[in-house]
Each structure stands twice: as C-alpha cells, then as structure tokens.
Amino acid sequence: xxxxxxxxxxxxxxxxxxxxxLQQWMITEVEAYRGSDDLACHASKGRTxxxxxxxxxxxxxxxxxxxGIYWMLNIVTGEADNxxxxxxxxxxxxxxxxxxSKGLSIDRSFYxxxxxxxxxxxxxxxxxxxxxxxxxxxxxIDYAGDIWKNKQWRFFVSNSE
DNA sequence: AGCAAGATCGGT
DNA sequence: CCGATCTTGCTG
Numbered sequence: 001x002x003x004x005x006x007x008x009x010x011x012x013x014x015x016x017x018x019x020x021x022l023q024q025w026m027i028t029e030v031e032a033y034r035g036s037d038d039l040a041c042h043a044s045k046g047r048t049x050x051x052x053x054x055x056x057x058x059x060x061x062x063x064x065x066x067x068g069i070y071w072m073l074n075i076v077t078g079e080a081d082n083x084x085x086x087x088x089x090x091x092x093x094x095x096x097x098x099x100x101s102k103g104l105s106i107d108r109s110f111y112x113x114x115x116x117x118x119x120x121x122x123x124x125x126x127x128x129x130x131x132x133x134x135x136x137x138x139x140x141i142d143y144a145g146d147i148w149k150n151k152q153w154r155f156f157v158s159n160s161e
Numbered sequence: 162a163g164c165a166a167g168a169t170c171g172g173t
Numbered sequence: 174c175c176g177a178t179c180t181t182g183c184t185g
Contacts (some may be wrong), residue, residue: 031168040168050181068178070169087168098169142169 004077005032005086010131015149025091029156031138034084040144043083052114054083063111064084086133132158
C-alpha cells in the first residue's frame with residue numbers, strides 16, 4: 001500500500017448509481033494503514049467481523065462508522081492475510097472523510113464491494129496531469145503512539161491544502 | 162449486559 | 174475545547 005497510496009491522489013472515484021448520472025471526483029487526499037504492527041490500523045487489534053475484509057486480497061472496500069456519525073471509506077490494498085488499507089480522506093468538493101462519505105452517500109452497504117468487478121463504484125485513472133503529491137503525518141491517531149503517529153503516510157494533492 | 166473508545170466535524 | 178451519537182469489541 002505504500003506502493004498504492006501515493007498513486008491514488010489524482011485518480012477518479014467513480015460512482016454509477018442506477019437512475020443517476022455517472023459521478024466522478026478526483027481523489028485529493030489519502031492515508032495508508034498497514035498491517036497488524038501499525039498501532040493506528042484497526043487490524044492491530046486483531047481479526048474481527050469489522051476488520052475481516054482487510055484480511056482479504058486488495059481491491060475491496062473497508063467501511064466503518066466512527067463516533068456514531070461518520071462513515072469512513074477505505075480501500076483494502078494488501079494480499080490475503082496481510083491487513084492493509086487506504087483511507088480516502090478527500091475528493092474534489094469534499095474535504096474530509098466524514099464529509100466525503102456524507103456527500104457521496106457512502107454507508108455500510110458499500111462494505112466489501114470489489115472495486116475491480118463492481119459497476120457501482122470503482123477507481124479510474126484519467127489523464128494524469130502533472131499532479132504533485134505531497135506527504136505528511138496521518139490525522140487523528142494520537143492514540144497510536146509516537147512511532148506510528150509520526151509516519152509520513154498521508155498523501156495529498158499539493159493544491160488541496 | 163454493561164462499558165469505554167473511536168482514521169470526525171461543527172459549534173462555543 | 175467539547176459534545177453528538179452508535180457500533181464494536183472486550184469484560185463479566
């Protein structure tokens with residue numbers, strides 16, 4: 001996922017709901033969560049019904065509710081039994097993971113969807129202009145301790161901040 | 162069954 | 174800085 005995550009900003013999240021026009025948003029900000037060692041990653045707590053899909057082969061969606069209010073949109077990126085995921089933190093027009101899922105109507109029903117085979121939601125690489133991707137520390141994970149808190153695993157388009 | 166905590170956000 | 178709001182996972 002440290003191979004996948006930096007390449008996501010600049011690509012297009014596409015949603016094609018029946019009866020609605022195709023919608024596409026450029027991904028502007030993501031964060032990588034990698035493996036059971038990463039104390040910021042939910043999988044560090046073990047394999048549970050919620051984190052199950054993270055242990056699958058990459059390409060599926062990991063969705064969960066945070067603070068009882070906001071749905072978080074993640075893409076599983078690891079091989080089987082190697083739990084890794086990328087949190088989509090922002091797209092053009094929606095800055096922030098909570099606002100993003102609210103704006104795109106992402107909820108529990110997207111859990112486990114395979115981006116490769118789904119005709120509802122997928123990631124598309126359009127013309128890649130000269131997009132500069134910057135990196136920084138992940139947000140909202142102070143509980144993970146200094147080592148993991150300070151990893152430069154957030155990647156974002158230089159424009160959108 | 163009860164409880165503590167959370168990859169956020171918007172308002173004081 | 175603080176509360177909203179509810180699912181999850183752990184304890185008993």
